[in-house]
Amino acid sequence: MIIILTNNNDNLRADGRAFDELRPLKIEAGVLEKADGSAYLEIGGNKILAAVYGPRELHVRRIMRPDMAVIRCRYNMAPFSVGERKRPGPDRRSVEISKITADALRPAIFLERFPRSTIDVFIEILEAEGGTRCAGITAASVALADAGIPMKDLVVSCAAGKANGNVILDLSEEEDKEGEADVPIAIMPRSGEISLLQMDGHITPDEFDKALNLAIEGCKQISEAQKNAIKNRYGEENG
Amino acid sequence: MIIILTNNNDNLRADGRAFDELRPLKIEAGVLEKADGSAYLEIGGNKILAAVYGPRELHVRRIMRPDMAVIRCRYNMAPFSVGERKRPGPDRRSVEISKITADALRPAIFLERFPRSTIDVFIEILEAEGGTRCAGITAASVALADAGIPMKDLVVSCAAGKANGNVILDLSEEEDKEGEADVPIAIMPRSGEISLLQMDGHITPDEFDKALNLAIEGCKQISEAQKNAIKNRYGEENG
Amino acid sequence: MIIILTNNNDNLRADGRAFDELRPLKIEAGVLEKADGSAYLEIGGNKILAAVYGPRELHVRRIMRPDMAVIRCRYNMAPFSVGERKRPGPDRRSVEISKITADALRPAIFLERFPRSTIDVFIEILEAEGGTRCAGITAASVALADAGIPMKDLVVSCAAGKANGNVILDLSEEEDKEGEADVPIAIMPRSGEISLLQMDGHITPDEFDKALNLAIEGCKQISEAQKNAIKNRYGEENG
Amino acid sequence: MVNIVPEITRKSIVELIENGERADGRSIDEYRDISVEVGVIEKAEGSARVKIGKTQLVVGIKPQIGDPFSDTPNVGVLMTNSELLPMASPLFEPGPPDERSVELARVTDRCLREGKILDLEKLCIIPGEKVWMIFVDIHVLDYDGNLMDAAVLGSVAALISAKIPNATVEDDKIVLDEENPVALPINEKPLMCTFAKINGELINDPSLDEENVMDARISIGVREDGSICAMQKGGEMPLTKEEVISAVSRTIEKTKELREYLP
Amino acid sequence: MVNIVPEITRKSIVELIENGERADGRSIDEYRDISVEVGVIEKAEGSARVKIGKTQLVVGIKPQIGDPFSDTPNVGVLMTNSELLPMASPLFEPGPPDERSVELARVTDRCLREGKILDLEKLCIIPGEKVWMIFVDIHVLDYDGNLMDAAVLGSVAALISAKIPNATVEDDKIVLDEENPVALPINEKPLMCTFAKINGELINDPSLDEENVMDARISIGVREDGSICAMQKGGEMPLTKEEVISAVSRTIEKTKELREYLP
Amino acid sequence: MVNIVPEITRKSIVELIENGERADGRSIDEYRDISVEVGVIEKAEGSARVKIGKTQLVVGIKPQIGDPFSDTPNVGVLMTNSELLPMASPLFEPGPPDERSVELARVTDRCLREGKILDLEKLCIIPGEKVWMIFVDIHVLDYDGNLMDAAVLGSVAALISAKIPNATVEDDKIVLDEENPVALPINEKPLMCTFAKINGELINDPSLDEENVMDARISIGVREDGSICAMQKGGEMPLTKEEVISAVSRTIEKTKELREYLP
Numbered sequence A, B, C: 001m002i003i004i005l006t007n008n009n010d011n012l013r014a015d016g017r018a019f020d021e022l023r024p025l026k027i028e029a030g031v032l033e034k035a036d037g038s039a040y041l042e043i044g045g046n047k048i049l050a051a052v053y054g055p056r057e058l059h060v061r062r063i064m065r066p067d068m069a070v071i072r073c074r075y076n077m078a079p080f081s082v083g084e085r086k087r088p089g090p091d092r093r094s095v096e097i098s099k100i101t102a103d104a105l106r107p108a109i110f111l112e113r114f115p116r117s118t119i120d121v122f123i124e125i126l127e128a129e130g131g132t133r134c135a136g137i138t139a140a141s142v143a144l145a146d147a148g149i150p151m152k153d154l155v156v157s158c159a160a161g162k163a164n165g166n167v168i169l170d171l172s173e174e175e176d177k178e179g180e181a182d183v184p185i186a187i188m189p190r191s192g193e194i195s196l197l198q199m200d201g202h203i204t205p206d207e208f209d210k211a212l213n214l215a216i217e218g219c220k221q222i223s224e225a226q227k228n229a230i231k232n233r234y235g236e237e238n239g
Numbered sequence D, E, F: 001m002v003n004i005v006p007e008i009t010r011k012s013i014v015e016l017i018e019n020g021e022r023a024d025g026r027s028i029d030e031y032r033d034i035s036v037e038v039g040v041i042e043k044a045e046g047s048a049r050v051k052i053g054k055t056q057l058v059v060g061i062k063p064q065i066g067d068p069f070s071d072t073p074n075v076g077v078l079m080t081n082s083e084l085l086p087m088a089s090p091l092f093e094p095g096p097p098d099e100r101s102v103e104l105a106r107v108t109d110r111c112l113r114e115g116k117i118l119d120l121e122k123l124c125i126i127p128g129e130k131v132w133m134i135f136v137d138i139h140v141l142d143y144d145g146n147l148m149d150a151a152v153l154g155s156v157a158a159l160i161s162a163k164i165p166n167a168t169v170e171d172d173k174i175v176l177d178e179e180n181p182v183a184l185p186i187n188e189k190p191l192m193c194t195f196a197k198i199n200g201e202l203i204n205d206p207s208l209d210e211e212n213v214m215d216a217r218i219s220i221g222v223r224e225d226g227s228i229c230a231m232q233k234g235g236e237m238p239l240t241k242e243e244v245i246s247a248v249s250r251t252i253e254k255t256k257e258l259r260e261y262l263p
Helices: A092-108 A132-146 A173-178 A205-238 B092-108 B132-146 B173-178 B205-238 C092-108 C132-146 C173-178 C205-238 D007-018 D099-114 D147-161 D208-213 D241-259 E007-018 E099-114 E147-161 E208-213 E241-259 F007-018 F099-114 F147-161 F208-213 F241-259
Strands: A025-029 A037-043 A046-057 A070-077 A117-127 A156-163 A166-169 A181-188 A193-203 B025-029 B037-043 B046-057 B070-077 B117-127 B156-163 B166-169 B181-188 B193-203 C025-029 C037-043 C046-057 C070-077 C117-127 C156-163 C166-169 C181-188 C193-203 D034-038 D046-052 D055-066 D077-084 D124-126 D130-142 D163-170 D173-183 D191-198 D201-204 D216-222 D228-234 E034-038 E046-052 E055-066 E077-084 E124-126 E130-142 E163-170 E173-183 E191-198 E201-204 E216-222 E228-234 F034-038 F046-052 F055-066 F077-084 F124-126 F130-142 F163-170 F173-183 F191-198 F201-204 F216-222 F228-234
Touching: A025 A132, A025 A205, A037 A132, A046 A132, A070 A092, A070 A132, A092 A117, A092 A132, A092 A181, A092 A193, A092 D099, A092 D228, A117 A132, A117 F130, A132 A156, A132 A181, A132 A205, A156 A173, A156 A193, A156 A205, A166 A205, A181 A205, A193 A205, A193 D099, A193 D241, A205 D241, B025 B132, B025 B205, B037 B132, B046 B132, B070 B092, B070 B132, B092 B117, B092 B132, B092 B181, B092 B193, B092 E099, B092 E228, B117 B132, B117 D130, B132 B156, B132 B181, B132 B205, B156 B173, B156 B193, B156 B205, B166 B205, B181 B205, B193 B205, B193 E099, B193 E241, B205 E241, C025 C132, C025 C205, C037 C132, C046 C132, C070 C092, C070 C132, C092 C117, C092 C132, C092 C181, C092 C193, C092 F099, C092 F228, C117 C132, C117 E130, C132 C156, C132 C181, C132 C205, C156 C173, C156 C193, C156 C205, C166 C205, C181 C205, C193 C205, C193 F099, C193 F241, C205 F241, D007 D191, D007 D201, D007 D208, D034 D147, D046 D147, D055 D147, D055 D163, D077 D099, D099 D130, D099 D147, D099 D191, D099 D216, D099 D228, D124 D163, D130 D147, D130 D163, D147 D191, D147 D216, D191 D208, D191 D241, D201 D241, D216 D241, E007 E191, E007 E201, E007 E208, E034 E147, E046 E147, E055 E147, E055 E163, E077 E099, E077 E147, E099 E130, E099 E147, E099 E191, E099 E216, E099 E228, E124 E163, E130 E147, E130 E163, E147 E191, E147 E216, E191 E208, E191 E241, E201 E241, E216 E241, F007 F191, F007 F201, F007 F208, F034 F147, F046 F147, F055 F147, F055 F163, F077 F099, F077 F147, F099 F130, F099 F147, F099 F191, F099 F216, F099 F228, F124 F163, F130 F147, F130 F163, F147 F191, F147 F216, F191 F208, F191 F241, F201 F241, F216 F241
Parallel strands: A070 A117, B070 B117, C070 C117, D077 D130, E077 E130, F077 F130
Antiparallel strands: A025 A037, A037 A046, A046 A117, A156 A166, A156 A181, A181 A193, A193 D228, B025 B037, B037 B046, B046 B117, B156 B166, B156 B181, B181 B193, B193 E228, C025 C037, C037 C046, C046 C117, C156 C166, C156 C181, C181 C193, C193 F228, D034 D046, D046 D055, D055 D130, D124 D130, D163 D173, D191 D201, D191 D216, D216 D228, E034 E046, E046 E055, E055 E130, E124 E130, E163 E173, E191 E201, E191 E216, E216 E228, F034 F046, F046 F055, F055 F130, F124 F130, F163 F173, F191 F201, F191 F216, F216 F228
16 A cells, blocks of 8 residues: 655645745834834845834925824835845835835824824835735834824734645745735734735635635734734833 | 819828818817816817816915916827827927917916916827927817906917928928928917917028918918807807 | 256146146136126136025025025036036036035035025036036135125135145146045135045045145135135226 | 815715715616727827716827847736826826826736736747837826726727737848738736725725715726736725625626626 | 016116117117127037127037937937026026926027038938937026027037037948047028017017016027028017017028127 | 024033033943944845944945946946935935935945955956946935944945855856855955044044034045045034044044954
């Protein structure tokens, strides 16, 4: 009798992860000196800094809101963060990501407490390896908490997708490039509501359903790491 | 006896027009929903939209005039309006045309009735086939009327020029390119005064004189089409 | 007996100058009509215009100082001022020179007499042949005096450096390009204080010391030419 | 410019939707009148004018021969741009594309690209050297809400109807036959459906008034076989998972209707 | 910056003109003092400093070898730029060229180009591949009105006096002989005359004060034979046909005077 | 944004310095804690994170193959850029580099270039055709004064630690061996020392509070042998000659300490 040993899903991903497994994750709050709040996040090969200034006075009257604060986000990739040097300055991709990042974070913040002011979120991609927009949102949430911005919940973000015909969690750069679909989401974990959702690629509705659930599970895991980061920061201050 | 049959001027132009003949012309007022006034114009292969917003509050203090409204024009070519795709955004040509368009329209408007405000005119060249600046001014006048802006007269614009040694009216794209001279003008038909005049090429003073008269005649014909467009729009509303 | 005739340093520079000799210098004050003050300066092949407007109202609130005037400088090279045509508009070099020019002139001006206002200095390099930043500062000082701006002293600027192993004064374009080091400075001649100092190249501390002294001597010579220019301008007006 | 909606407008829209009604008499899942007209710009190799209610845009297609990207040397290039013309709305200002315009162009681009509308490999002329670059320019003339569905519909219609010169290679030179133009290599016809969430209800084809009071927006792009190719959430408030799932199945049904308008 | 003219200045200028007089003592058709000096910038292949009254500008000519435009593969390129330096007027601000600067450059460019100042075909070096690009840069140093006449006069003088390296082709390589520079292939010498309309009168060579109160402006470019090559109306008010015709014939006479200042 | 320092802060800093003391307990010529960590960005061919007190920046090195400048056809290119990220200070704003950022990049560039850190001739791949372009990008994360010393220290550390693909030429084609990367051809290791002049005293390594009240600033770059390669005065007030000379000799001593932090 021949027994064929089969692994479960584990060995089907290039980096040996299970289909529903996140890349190694590390979050640290309060890493910068000047910003009102900050966070550093590593997931897989991504290295990301987020910083928050505010609520502070808004000088641009054109976008001021008399009844609440505005949130402005700037997602930026360092020239050395990718294989081929990226020219400094915003491009269309970073403009779009900046916008949807603000959209993803906005519902969690008690903006109405700070009329006529701004909360500025700066996300810096020091090194990119797939999934930077999600990692940026996750880090920004921790930075907002570190800045003491009152929030209903800690927004958390993660992608699922499809590669080699399988629905998988937290695509690496290679899986994103070679794979069939990418579904980055952000949720407010308490309510489970979705504040960011994008998708591009080719996926059936059933697979999408599966990917969405997987991404939500991923978010929940990352949410724990966020809370720990804030707890560590808080402990540190009181220790 | 040999009789040589000569046509009159008619068949001397590539498109079969007489020297003093306009291309087929169509003007429609009130074609857009959001603008305060608008007009659509086709002449030959040109397809042009004009829209007016205002009089409205002017936010740019640097150009505000305490005793009257300012008129701001933006002439813009769609990327797909010409043979080879045009890169979006203003170039030197469109900056100049925007300026002289404002100069051409300004004297007809009772600007002093709206101090500290602006009247914004947007001209969009959807398809270009020679003579877009004149067509834009003609359309903009109708859009100003459609917006209910009080005016002394309906500015109307048309070019004459010289091609194949002949002075001709309303140059087509080919005639403009291959020809010897182009004289675009705009007039206020009631007074006959000239509010736009440019010329480039090579022409004698006598030919210029002839071209100027021809262009004025062309303007008068187009003026009728403008009035009809406004009448149709008015009729429609009351119909 | 053979006598070897040695020149002193004179013939060791390509243009026949002594090590401590300036290029031919000419300064004229009050050369422009519209500016509040102006000066024209030639040194070697450099042709430079400086103009001053102000003190005048400052419209940019972001940089306004409630207790003093600000000084804004714009150093600009004409497209035709150099061998290969320079594209119009500021580049990184001109942005830096504009900044250090303002820094060089600022300590000489009684800025505190004109709170909330600006003094604008425009330096135009019509022709460049080495040492334009120094020549620009020297000319700007004369233009400031011509504008009647109250000053503690007339800032004056000159470079020394090292070429072919020798410490020399007032480098020509060729000496700057081929030489080992360039030390542009600006001083306030009454106090001898240094308000501009840059250096790039390769030089020992002792050589630097020598170059610094040489540059200071050069400044003093140029200072006389500045004063003469102002005297001539003044004489002219009273003549 | 911040667009403040009077409280009374907001209230009236919300109350209508509570009763399954809308200000213009439509039902919750009904589109406004749609018209699609192709070939409207003769100088453009492809073009379409789309109206959805009072929203109007023109899409023009221009081909250009250019260099392929170094990492995909044998495939053509599809480029999507949009201009929110200042004539289209008092809220739009002249100048370089702002974040709304960039989002519109990029979401449309993803829907077309990931929906595999073109067989880009067939747009290679000389492998590694010269390829067709197909520019899709979306020109927004009148803005009364739901630009995304109109932009995708117009882009697909314009691409379907486009004809470009036939390019052949003779002796290392590219010969363009403008007399006998050929259609673009159309693969799939993806379409997009956008929903606004107002008072917990997902409504199709939001008008500008509805967009101004909506909590959230979701746009979904699907191919003809019902597979999903693009998705984009917008708006200031979140969606529930159930809302997303429901929007997907409603999109698959609704794009069948939209598909009727394609040439 | 809007330039508001005190009513008293306006009135005094208008009243003088009613009597055929002007503030600086000139007659209606008189230019201010003109000086034209060429070769003022040694590093420029051609240059001229022009003063008309208190208006002053420098024009520099720089040649550059470049690619021809694809639709004119065998002719050189003439490019005209202008900078209204902030030193020239309290009204000018640093930054990219504004509409006044663009108009000045484009009208000058048309006058030179349509006036056929250069035989551009002689500026072709290798047909279809390399041509001379001649840059005309107009640097406005002092602005006291009538920039157009000064810009054209200075550009023509600078081009006439320019010498560029002799370019020959040997074994497919371009050889530049900088030791034996050659003049540019000058064809014609167009010049421009500008009139301001004040109180119904057309006056030559308006000063800044006159420009500030003028109703309209007309600039006319003519070749030596009196044929017209360029025209541009400016200003806030209209002109009559008779005024235009009269300006043309006055230009033909007046440019004869201006021509005396050319090198 | 103008940074107004409260009079009380100014007074306290000045009084401390009068007594040879500083707010954070340092002596006049003492640096804050310094840390230099290399290899922090794996995708960058070289990188370093530098902290001087609360000032923090990351420098990344990226190589690129490009064309040499026409006047130096056989040497590689070194390009230095800096971004004062808005996260680093409430005073920094998003947008293109302002004059502070340009000054930082250009002074660092001069210190590296004139300090001959790289043997640029060894970065030529095909003479006259292809050379290595080495980009040094300085990313300022936290700004608490003395960016120049940190930028030079970080750039030198990142360049020393960098490894780029080995480039060889076979049959006119460039072959890149990414498996066996090679170090950059390091020549010299210039470093920079900055002093702030406060109340007539030159203090090393000014903090942001000190920079805000300083009269002047001087930065000096030296090679290992004590020769000077770069110098830049800043600040609103002048320096005396004696102060400059003293700063030079102090720099030569002090950079020996800084050199310990290099990898």
